[in-house]
Amino acid sequence: MIPVLQITISDTRPFDLACTLDCGQLFRWRRQEGAWVGVVGDAVIAVRQEGSTLCVAGAEERCIEHYFQLDLDLPAILASIDRDPLIHAAIVRHRGLRLVRQDPWECLISYICAQNASIPFIRCMIENMARCYGVPLSSPWGTYYAFPPPEVLASLEVDDLRRCSLGYRSGYVLDAARRVCEDPGWAGRIDALSFEQGRRELMAFRGVGRKVADCILLFAFQKFDSFPVDVWMRRVIREHYLPCEGPDRGMSCREYDAIAGFAREYFGEYAGYAQEYLFADIRAGQKR
């Protein structure tokens, strides 16, 4: 019998599991038999939400609260970004979506892979790497695979990663793995830095530009004022907030900075949450 832990959700501590796991910030969770199953570190975890109860198997309460950041005052955060009808509608539709505390290493590689790729494709690349080079983890829900650690990826050849469908990103991932192996303190250092300083550190990785750095800062380092601007976010901001600036195709550094800078000022210190709610809303609308 699998021991199941129950965590109670309330109006003062809202949480929506499906929104959180399916909004595009994470790539490894799957729906399985009415639950969500994923790998966090070396643990296979299954989570199911039944109304205001969260049923968890495979992890302790403290681990889950830390991972989903349930201690964060979400109502206060949402109130602080609720500035107009557009973001308000997104908040209402996805209330309970939380930013997850991702592992810096896995997040770094995931978002290097994410450049110029659709979300299903990103999932595919990461699963390929995990299946080929990750430690198998047997669980009541089947065999899953840990995300391969830096030493393992660093020991590969470019063609090994090409076979995982990474394409031209293979070299970037290999470089990043080697760099992290030589500098194991990288994450701790960025953790202690401000948003701007952390971004500078991250952009020293080949294959990490503004957008990728901003995602990592938001998802792995809890720099909540980070506002990643992908092609979707750019469309929304241009349509609703900053009409027409620059050509239609391709985004210059200047335009990126203009959009992200505007958003940080407009939404405030939790602009990253606004970004994620807008992103989730675009994706939901896309599914029709």
Next chain:
DNA sequence: GGCCAGGCCTTTG
């Protein structure tokens, strides 16, 4: 089968 995707790097104007 063409278009596009949680962009970045390099080269050119």
Next chain:
DNA sequence: CAAAGGCATGGC
């Protein structure tokens, strides 16, 4: 400094 190509691959 700004603007344009090139890039690997898979989903839709």
